[in-house]
Structure formats: structure tokens, C-alpha cells
Amino acid sequence: MEKSQIGTTLTHHVLINQRAHAQRTGEQPSGDFSELLNQIAVAGKIISAEVNMAGLADILGVAGRTNVQGEQVMKLDVFANHTFVEILRRSGHVGIMASEEVDDPIDVPEPHFPGKYAIAFDPLDGSSNIDVNVSIGTIFSIHRRRGPVGTPGAPEDLLRPGAELAAAGYIIYGSSTMLVYTTGHGVHGFTLDPSVGEFLLSHENIRIPEKCGTYSVNEGNTSTWTPATQKFVEHVKSPDASPLGGMKARYIGSLVADFHRNLMKGGIFLYPADAATGKGKLRLLYEAAPLAFVAKQAGGYASTGYEDILAMQPDGLHQRVPLIIGNRDAVELYERSVSAETST
Ligand code: AHM
Ligand code: MG
DSSP states (O other): OOGGGTTOBHHHHHHHHHHHHHHHHOOOOOSHHHHHHHHHHHHHHHHHHHHHHHTTHHHHOTTTOBOTTSOBOOOHHHHHHHHHHHHHHHHSSEEEEEETTOSSOEEOOTTSOOOSEEEEEEEEETGGGGGGTOOEEEEEEEEEOSSOTTSOOOGGGTSOOGGGOSEEEEEEESSSEEEEEESSSOEEEEEEETTTTEEEEEEOSOOOOSOOOEEEOOGGGGGGSOHHHHHHHHHHHSTTOTTTOOOEEOOOSOHHHHHHHHHHHOOEEEEOOOTTTOOOSEEIIIIIHHHHHHHHHTTEEEEOSSSBGGGOOOSSTTOEEOEEEEEHHHHHHHHHHHHHHHTO
16 A cells, blocks of 8 residues: 555545546536445444454353443344444435345335435344354445435345445454445455544455465365365365366355455355255345455456356345355356356
């Protein structure tokens, strides 16, 4: 990062990018998107603070611990969902939402103003890792709604291909808290400086490194994979295989953390189809599609093995898909392995 950018806040960075966009296109920015992203960042800071307290729950006593409003502390994933829903509902920029934690679409009732965006999120992904101090994350995806601003949102505003996303990103609660986002013009990362309470630009224009040195998959599931997946994993870990042999294994079991590591270091993550059902585990709307959008902007690619994740038309809010994501050459090699199997 250039020295002149040290101390650039998320807000400032979004404004600079909007100005550049306005100069390119002649469109005047409304400021709505930057406000929305700011609200997401606020929710992220609140969740980050709570996640950092999680290890103290036993010491302080979960039942005895109360929050600033004097209320009983909620389970972290419930807390994260509640935080996102309430902050976004009041933002004035969201007309409808979907959350991993909620079965139905979440509307924006009176007196809140239904804004122009539809947002889907997984408020706390990998939450089974909370108790053991392993990184977890929030994933979000943002579409521009089809209906006019001020009118209620509809599920169709959410059920759209990832290729139409206006923005997507994630927040990782790890050794530090980072927010990574894209609006389709590069991927930018901001690290939370808890001493000033701001997300500061730390990784501008992230590109996935050319060398794909890591594969990430739950190998305990090997017996449930298709032969094509089994062959692919055997191939990438064989030291002498070409192309793309000799990869090392790294699997955290937290999608955001596995994806983030591979984005920064080069790697492929697989949660492939189960051979018996043909289905994957991860959700299209708020896990696969937003990360596919980020990956593509960073020079990577995401596929089910059969099709580009970004091209998929969702058929439900909680639809599950196989997800193979990371370096483009590695994901394409997986696709070839699948198509060789289906054509024999
Ligand atoms: P969750 O939404 O219930 O937290 O499950 C999603 C998580 C992902 O973070 C991770 O990639 C995957 O499940 C790990 O699954 P497994 O434990 O089957 O390997
Ligand atoms: Mg999840």
C-alpha cells in the first residue's frame, strides 16, 4: 500500500471510488451505497466486539453477563443476526433481506423507509467454531432492487444471479477483524483498528496469487464424493502431477477463513456435491454467490463443477450448491475432471 494511503478509512475509500466512477460515467452518486456499506461496517464492529468477548463467557458466566441495555446475552449467531437485521432495517437503504438464520424473506415495515437495495447475508458463518477460538465470519451480498424505492421489497429482488450483484463481501473475525468488499471494481480489504474503532485500508486491489499452492476440503467426506472429485483431490496432492500437482492441504472448516486464506495466498476450496444426492452443503445466495463475485474480481473463479456460480438463477432463499472456488486454472481443472466423468 502506498504511504499516502495510510489511515484511509472505509468511508473515505468508498467516496474516492464513487467520485472516480462519477468522472468515468457522468452519473452523480447518491451516497446511498456508501451509507449502506457504513452500516454493514457498524454491524461488523458490534459483532466483532461480541465475538472477542465470547471466550470470556465462561469466566464471566453466560447467565450472569448482561449487555449495555441490561439484557441477557444471546447466542452469538442469534446476536449477529439480530444486529444485522436491526441496523439494516433502520438504514433506509434496504427494501428486503434474507438471512441464513431466518426461513422467510425479512421485510422492512413502517416506519422504516424501504430503500433501493436487497441484501442477503450469513450473519455468523462457521459458528460451530466459536467455542474453540477459530476464525468465523459474516458474508453479505447486495443487489439493486427491481421495484421503485419506497415500495415494499419482493423475494424476486433477492432471487437473482450473482452476476447481477451490485456489491458483495465478508467480514472475518480472526487474529484481527477485516472487511473485504467489491462493487465490481477490484477487491479491497480493511482492517479494524480497535484503538480508533475504524476499518482502515490495508489491502487495496487484492488479486489472488498466480500459483495455486493449497487445496481446502473436508477429506473426512472422501467416501461421499463422486469419483471425479476423488480423482481431482488425488491429483492436486500428488507431488509429481501436472498441471497443479503438489498442493498442500489447509482446511479450517470456516468458509470465510478458508476462502480468505486462499484469496491471499492462492488456493482452491471445495465443498463438492455429495455423490448420492448431487447436492452441496453451502448456500447459493449468501455464501457461494457473494464469494464467487469477490473471487472473480480478484482474478479467480467459482463453479459447481458443472456451471459458473455467478450464472446460476436461484430457486430459493436457502438453496444449497456445490462450491469449488479459488484460482481459475484449478477450478477449471476440476470442471474438466467432472465433465470427463459425465461424458464417459
Ligand atoms: P454453517 O453455516 O452452519 O456455519 O456451516 C457452514 C460451514 C462453512 O463455514 C464451512 O465451509 C463448512 O460449513 C464446513 O463444513 P464441514 O464441517 O462439513 O466441513
Ligand atoms: Mg453459513
